[in-house]
Amino acid sequence: MAQQTVRQTIKQVKPILSLDKEEARKRVVSLYKAWFRQLPYIVKQYDMPKSVEQLRDRLREEFNKHQDIKDVRIVDMLVIKGQMELMETVNMWKQKGHMMAYFKDTWEPKPKDFLSKFLSGKD
Template sequence: MSGKALVEGMISPNKAVARTRVIGLYRAWFRSIPEIIQIFRLEKTPQECRDKLKEKFMVNKDVDDVRVIDMLTIKGQMELDETMKVWKQKTHVMRFWEDPAGPKPQPTFLEKFLKGR
């Protein structure tokens, strides 16, 4: 069996199949939320976690390329597997709630001075 044949089996033949896989992944995450909260002793409610899950999935709602959808689905499944096998620590799980832009840098004294503050 060639490597190409192995990869072709993972690629969705069309957008409908890819969509079905995404929905299956979403449901798997959704069902795992109570267990994730318990395993990592999160100070989050199940509803907060479900809202964040929906937010994370909605970021990629406009992706049309089936190959990209498959790649994102595979990465999402790997994240779920790593989370459920406790290959992550609580800090890794809590990073889902961080602002992706990061904290805004505070202006230094010199920057404030030059702006006339």
């Protein structure tokens, strides 16, 4: 009984863009190539103090961050978001601060000893 319910649920799920993993992989590679080709123009348009190589390293990090995702629907959603980001970046709908935020460490460890807490202004 439970297996039939699972099978019916699986059949009801429709793909977003890709029908199988290979097609999703092709979309990811295509998105990566599109970003890779646009990076020199992005550096010039935004007058970024980073080199093209640094941007390529950061691009590789972003794609490698999601390499363990196997669900085709999630991969398709990430590809759609990546395409939207690329379009916003190329059309200069972002500002330089938005682009530089990709190079900022988002997590700073909290100070643990007394002196570090005192210097950072934390209790």
